[in-house]
């Protein structure tokens with residue numbers, strides 16, 4: 001293969017829908033916390049495919065499971081019983097308070113399932129006509145029509161009118177506004193414990209407690225979107241566990257099969273009554289290879305104690321970044337951390353700094369224009385954080 005970056009870029013420009021502003025990097029191979037481009041140049045991966053490769057790229061145990069399961073059974077559809085799904089569901093339910101799982105293929109679909117379940121629970125179990133879902137400003141819940149309606153960022157809705165009804169957005173961290181928005185029409189409140197696309201914004205302890213109490217008080221369902229925060233990333237298996245709250249429904253995806261497309265919606269026994277046979281379905285969801293890989297991911301997360309590791313490395317990174325903020329107080333306006341979800345907010349748009357870090361061999365991304373976002377593999381070497389901090393120091397010093 002002697003494709004060059006330029007020829008690949010030119011060929012792609014003629015054939016793919018123009019939906020992505022790509023980074024100037026073609027990835028040929030990935031391993032652990034390293035990416036390699038077409039020329040074999042090595043990069044430190046602090047993005048993990050956007051919080052996906054939690055146990056690292058090309059984990060040998062997962063490669064083995066993929067190969068073995070591919071020989072045994074890939075797909076038969078959800079018309080059949082498949083042990084792989086049950087094994088995975090049992091493992092996932094062991095990590096939390098929920099009682100039932102629905103498997104699907106992406107984060108957006110997991111959230112769609114959650115909203116459909118909430119509405120159907122209200123309409124068929126409680127027998128009222130509550131349908132509205134309240135979400136928070138700055139949130140991100142996916143790109144289907146339903147989920148751009150749920151997402152609290154107007155720019156994602158541009159050009160897609162009419163936007164589906166039934167979603168209301170309230171300001172972040174304002175319990176009074178939330179209380180005022182809840183009405184007899186409200187079926188659920190849906191939140192992220194840490195807004196990822198929203199710039200790594202952890203919810204305050206006080207708001208989380210108030211939110212859970214309000215939902216209980218007003219008999220509306222609490223849905224937590226754990227698509228980015230779940231699977232040990234923030235220092236506990238699920239982020240809501242650090243807050244001591246128990247949502248009626250929550251969703252997972254991104255890291256679930258460490259890079260294969262998989263989502264899950266988990267619900268309590270009571271909320272799950274909203275789904276009966278035929279109510280909701282998917283062709284691919286929970287297929288053999290996906291389920292077997294995800295089960296192995298759950299094992300690795302637990303065996304390698306990656307929640308503890310995320311907490312420890314997050315605290316370590318905060319130490320490094322706090323020192324940097326001390327050196328560059330006018331440039332770094334805020335640093336935010338929830339385990340290995342790290343945000344460094346600059347006083348100006350961050351793309352130039354981001355580009356220089358990429359040139360130095362560090363892959364990360366920018367959210368909300370001014371925030372450098374790090375969501376590395378939870379298995380990353382600690383020294384990558386030192387190396388990154390030093391590269392950022394050099395970049396900021398040269399501005």
Ligand SMILES: *Cc1c(COP(=O)(O)O)cnc(C)c1O
Nearest residue numbers: 106107108140141142196227228
């Ligand atoms: C990525 C993400 C989604 C959407 O997941 P897709 O798999 O891209 O559909 C939804 N919610 C949150 C919090 C996410 O980070």
